[in-house]
Amino acid sequence: MQTFAANAPMPVVRRLPKYHKYLKELLEEGVTKISSKELSLRMGSTASQIRQDLNYFGGFGQQGYGYNVSELIVAIEDILSIHEVxxxxxxxxxxxxxxxxxxxxxxxxxxxxxxxxxxxxxxxxxxxxxxxxxxxxxxxxxxxxxxxxxxxxxxxxxxxxxxxxxxxxxxxxxxxxxxxxxxxxxxxxxxxxxxxxxxxxxxxxxxxxxxxxxx
Amino acid sequence: MQTFAANAPMPVVRRLPKYHKYLKELLEEGVTKISSKELSLRMGSTASQIRQDLNYFGGFGQQGYGYNVSELIVAIEDILSIHEVxxxxxxxxxxxxxxxxxxxxxxxxxxxxxxxxxxxxxxxxxxxxxxxxxxxxxxxxxxxxxxxxxxxxxxxxxxxxxxxxxxxxxxxxxxxxxxxxxxxxxxxxxxxxxxxxxxxxxxxxxxxxxxxxxx
DNA sequence: TAGATTGTTAATCGATTAACAATC
DNA sequence: TAGATTGTTAATCGATTAACAATC
CATH class of the missing domain: 3.40.50.720 (NAD(P)-binding Rossmann-like Domain)
Structure with missing residues (x-):
C-alpha cells in the first residue's frame, strides 16, 4: 500500500498532475476502472511508464483488473496533497x-x-x-x-x-x-x-x- | 560557424533562454567575455553542459579565450529567432x-x-x-x-x-x-x-x- | 481455472558529465 | 611559446521501455 516515496524523480512528479486530470475526466465519463494500456492510449504515453511512475508511490492497481479510477484519483490527490489548503x-x-x-x-x-x-x-x-x-x-x-x-x-x-x-x-x-x-x-x-x-x-x-x- | 541544428534535444532548447538571460545580465555589467566555467558558476550548471549545449548549434567560442558575450547573445537570439515579430x-x-x-x-x-x-x-x-x-x-x-x-x-x-x-x-x-x-x-x-x-x-x-x- | 494485467526487474535509450586533444 | 579554454569524443548516469513472473 501507499508508502511515501520521498525521492521520486522530478520527471515522474511532474507527470502526476496529468494523470490526475485524465483520471478525473474518466470519472466524469462514468468509467470506473482502467488499465495502464488504455490510459496510455488516451494520454499518448506508454503503459510501462504509467505503471513505473505509479509504483514509485505504491501499488494502486490490481493484477488482471487494472486501476480503480476513483481510488487512484484519491491516491494521487494524497500524493500531491491537493486536499490541503x-x-x-x-x-x-x-x-x-x-x-x-x-x-x-x-x-x-x-x-x-x-x-x-x-x-x-x-x-x-x-x-x-x-x-x-x-x-x-x-x-x-x-x-x-x-x-x-x-x-x-x-x-x-x-x-x-x-x-x-x-x-x-x-x-x-x-x-x-x-x-x-x-x-x-x-x-x-x-x-x-x-x-x-x-x-x-x-x-x-x-x-x-x-x-x-x-x- | 552557426549551422542550424534541426534537431537539438528539447532539454537543450529549453535551456537556451536561460543562457540568453544570464548573458544579457553580464553585458549590462560590462563583461565582454566569459568562459564556460565562469558562466556555469553563475548559473549553477556545469561548464561541460554549456559547451555541449552550444555546440549543437555551432562553435561560438574561441579556444584559450572563452565566449564573446555580445556575439553569443546575438547567436542565441538568432537560434531562438527572438528578432522576428x-x-x-x-x-x-x-x-x-x-x-x-x-x-x-x-x-x-x-x-x-x-x-x-x-x-x-x-x-x-x-x-x-x-x-x-x-x-x-x-x-x-x-x-x-x-x-x-x-x-x-x-x-x-x-x-x-x-x-x-x-x-x-x-x-x-x-x-x-x-x-x-x-x-x-x-x-x-x-x-x-x-x-x-x-x-x-x-x-x-x-x-x-x-x-x-x-x- | 484461464485470461488479464499488474508490480518489478532487466535492457535500452538518451542526456549529462568527464576527459582530453585541438587550437587560439 | 605556454596557458587557457574550447570543441568533441568517451564514460557515466538516469530515465524510459521492454519483458515477464506474480497474482487477482
Missing part, C-alpha cells in the same frame, strides 16, 4: 499579480489568497476584489501576525530577488515565482518557477525550426 | 486573457497582439486597452483577412479543444496554450503549453514532501 500572499499587485489572483480565484484549487502587497502606495487604496492590498513595507509585520505558506511573486524582474529574500526572512515555506528573476536556491525553501517568457522563446524556436525544415 | 491573437478575453495581454505588452518581446476574441458579446463592446475584442464567430473571417502566426489560448478548459480546432482551421502556425485543456498534437502545428495549475500541484507536492522528511 495553502495560505498564499501575492507580492506585486500589477497586471500579473491581479491576473494570477483572478485566475486562482476561479480555480477550484487549494490555494487561498490572503492578501496582496505592492510598493505602489496608490494601489493600497484599492481593494482588489475582496482582497486587501498592503504596502510592501508592512510585509514583515503581516507575516508575524499571520501564518502564510506560499508567496506568489509577481513583481518586476528587478525586485524579484529582494522580494524573495523578504518573504524568506518572514518565514515563508514556498515561493511560486512568476517573475523572470532567477531566485537563489535556499535550504528548506521550495521554489517553483513559471517562466512564461522562456516558454514563448521555445515556441518561436520551434516555429523557426519548422520553417527551416520546409526549405 | 510574431503576430498573435488572444482567444478568450477573461481574466487570463487580459492578464496575458498586459503581461506581453509590458515585455520588450517579439509578440505583437493584433486582437482578442471572446464568446461573450458584452466583452466585444469594450476596447481592451488599444486592442479590439471581437466575437469568436468572427474569428474565421478575421483570419482570412489577416496574417496571424500565433494563437494564445486563454479560454476555459471546456472550450480549449474547440478553440484550438478553430484557429488550426484558420491556418494558424502555433498555439501558446494557457488553458488546462490537453490539445491534440497536430501535424505541422507548434503547440507550447503553460500548465500553471500543474505547476502549483508540483509545488504542493514538494512542500508536503519537505514536511515528511522533517519527521
Amino acid at each position: 495553502y495560505r498564499c500572499i501575492i507580492i506585486g499587485a500589477g497586471n500579473l499579480g491581479k491576473a494570477i489572483r483572478n485566475y486562482i480565484a476561479n480555480l477550484d484549487g487549494n490555494a487561498k489568497i490572503l492578501a496582496m502587497f505592492d510598493v505602489d502606495a496608490s494601489k493600497t487604496q484599492e481593494k482588489e476584489g475582496q482582497l486587501p492590498v498592503y504596502h510592501t513595507s508592512r510585509l514583515k509585520e503581516y507575516m508575524r501576525g499571520h501564518e502564510v505558506d506560499v508567496a506568489i511573486l509577481c513583481v518586476p524582474k528587478s525586485s524579484g530577488v529582494r522580494a524573495a529574500e523578504e518573504v524568506i526572512g518572514g518565514g515563508i515555506r514556498a515561493i511560486w515565482n512568476f517573475t523572470t528573476a532567477d531566485l537563489p536556491q535556499t535550504e528548506g525553501i521550495v521554489i517553483e518557477n513559471v517562466a512564461i517568457n522562456e516558454s514563448f522563446y521555445v515556441l518561436t524556436y520551434l516555429l523557426s525550426e519548422k520553417m527551416q525544415n520546409k526549405t | 510574431y503576430r498573435c491573437i488572444i482567444i478568450g478575453a477573461g481574466n487570463l486573457g487580459k492578464a496575458i495581454r498586459n503581461y506581453i505588452a509590458n515585455l520588450d518581446g517579439n509578440a505583437k497582439i493584433l486582437a482578442m476574441f471572446d464568446v461573450d458579446a458584452s466583452k466585444t463592446q469594450e476596447k481592451e486597452g488599444q486592442l479590439p475584442v471581437y466575437h469568436t464567430s468572427r474569428l474565421k473571417e478575421y483570419m482570412r483577412g489577416h496574417e496571424v502566426d500565433v494563437a494564445i489560448l486563454c479560454v476555459p478548459k471546456s472550450s480549449g479543444v474547440r478553440a484550438a480546432e478553430e484557429v488550426i482551421g484558420g491556418g494558424i502556425r502555433a498555439i501558446w496554450n494557457f488553458t488546462t485543456a490537453d490539445l491534440p498534437q497536430t501535424e505541422g502545428i507548434v503547440i507550447e503549453n503553460v500548465a500553471i495549475n500543474e505547476s502549483f500541484y508540483v509545488l504542493t507536492y514538494l512542500l508536503s514532501e519537505k514536511m515528511q522528511n522533517k519527521t
Whole structure:
C-alpha cells in the first residue's frame, strides 16, 4: 500500500498532475476502472511508464483488473496533497499579480489568497476584489501576525530577488515565482518557477525550426 | 560557424533562454567575455553542459579565450529567432486573457497582439486597452483577412479543444496554450503549453514532501 | 481455472558529465 | 611559446521501455 516515496524523480512528479486530470475526466465519463494500456492510449504515453511512475508511490492497481479510477484519483490527490489548503500572499499587485489572483480565484484549487502587497502606495487604496492590498513595507509585520505558506511573486524582474529574500526572512515555506528573476536556491525553501517568457522563446524556436525544415 | 541544428534535444532548447538571460545580465555589467566555467558558476550548471549545449548549434567560442558575450547573445537570439515579430491573437478575453495581454505588452518581446476574441458579446463592446475584442464567430473571417502566426489560448478548459480546432482551421502556425485543456498534437502545428495549475500541484507536492522528511 | 494485467526487474535509450586533444 | 579554454569524443548516469513472473 501507499508508502511515501520521498525521492521520486522530478520527471515522474511532474507527470502526476496529468494523470490526475485524465483520471478525473474518466470519472466524469462514468468509467470506473482502467488499465495502464488504455490510459496510455488516451494520454499518448506508454503503459510501462504509467505503471513505473505509479509504483514509485505504491501499488494502486490490481493484477488482471487494472486501476480503480476513483481510488487512484484519491491516491494521487494524497500524493500531491491537493486536499490541503495553502495560505498564499501575492507580492506585486500589477497586471500579473491581479491576473494570477483572478485566475486562482476561479480555480477550484487549494490555494487561498490572503492578501496582496505592492510598493505602489496608490494601489493600497484599492481593494482588489475582496482582497486587501498592503504596502510592501508592512510585509514583515503581516507575516508575524499571520501564518502564510506560499508567496506568489509577481513583481518586476528587478525586485524579484529582494522580494524573495523578504518573504524568506518572514518565514515563508514556498515561493511560486512568476517573475523572470532567477531566485537563489535556499535550504528548506521550495521554489517553483513559471517562466512564461522562456516558454514563448521555445515556441518561436520551434516555429523557426519548422520553417527551416520546409526549405 | 552557426549551422542550424534541426534537431537539438528539447532539454537543450529549453535551456537556451536561460543562457540568453544570464548573458544579457553580464553585458549590462560590462563583461565582454566569459568562459564556460565562469558562466556555469553563475548559473549553477556545469561548464561541460554549456559547451555541449552550444555546440549543437555551432562553435561560438574561441579556444584559450572563452565566449564573446555580445556575439553569443546575438547567436542565441538568432537560434531562438527572438528578432522576428510574431503576430498573435488572444482567444478568450477573461481574466487570463487580459492578464496575458498586459503581461506581453509590458515585455520588450517579439509578440505583437493584433486582437482578442471572446464568446461573450458584452466583452466585444469594450476596447481592451488599444486592442479590439471581437466575437469568436468572427474569428474565421478575421483570419482570412489577416496574417496571424500565433494563437494564445486563454479560454476555459471546456472550450480549449474547440478553440484550438478553430484557429488550426484558420491556418494558424502555433498555439501558446494557457488553458488546462490537453490539445491534440497536430501535424505541422507548434503547440507550447503553460500548465500553471500543474505547476502549483508540483509545488504542493514538494512542500508536503519537505514536511515528511522533517519527521 | 484461464485470461488479464499488474508490480518489478532487466535492457535500452538518451542526456549529462568527464576527459582530453585541438587550437587560439 | 605556454596557458587557457574550447570543441568533441568517451564514460557515466538516469530515465524510459521492454519483458515477464506474480497474482487477482
